[in-house]
Amino acid sequence: MLYLLDASAILNNPRFSFDERHSYACTLEILEELKSFETRTLAENALKRKLLRVYRPRHKYWKNAEKIVSQKGFTRMSKADISVLALAMQFKEEGKEFVVLTDDYSIQNFLTMLGIAFSPIIQGKIKQTIAFIKYCPACLREFHKSCAPRECPDCGIELKTKRVVEKSGKRVS
Numbered sequence: 001m002l003y004l005l006d007a008s009a010i011l012n013n014p015r016f017s018f019d020e021r022h023s024y025a026c027t028l029e030i031l032e033e034l035k036s037f038e039t040r041t042l043a044e045n046a047l048k049r050k051l052l053r054v055y056r057p058r059h060k061y062w063k064n065a066e067k068i069v070s071q072k073g074f075t076r077m078s079k080a081d082i083s084v085l086a087l088a089m090q091f092k093e094e095g096k097e098f099v100v101l102t103d104d105y106s107i108q109n110f111l112t113m114l115g116i117a118f119s120p121i122i123q124g125k126i127k128q129t130i131a132f133i134k135y136c137p138a139c140l141r142e143f144h145k146s147c148a149p150r151e152c153p154d155c156g157i158e159l160k161t162k163r164v165v166e167k168s169g170k171r172v173s
């Protein structure tokens, strides 16, 4: 899985570690928030091992993220927070499969609004992922988000989005 990191994912979790089975992305602004020796070393090692890659969200997505943040009244967002949201919007539009790692409630609310999957981190471990799927409100057939049509092929009704909770890849609600 590709994980997009928010600073809180590392800063709030002294036991956070990069897992070689996955890949990680962050922005320059997030990297700059990792100021302690421990967190810097952790990130630098991951960069060297090519587990972590730094992206610059394109201008269009910065503008979009800033617009939604001010429209919806997410007032306490830092530049680093907005950079994560901009990159998440970019990844989504590029059709990437990814999950945002964040313990920040404002970011989680924003991602919920956009239907972007995220995981909080508890004691260094990912316990669950909040994902979003498309379903038909008539026949309840479900579609994978990345390949969902606009309408149900059986009923012709516009699909809706719903929030699901997954634990280690299995759905629990």
Ligand SMILES: [Zn+2]
Residues within 6 Å of the ligand: 136, 137, 138, 139, 140, 141, 152, 153, 154, 155, 156, 157
């Ligand atoms: Zn249907």
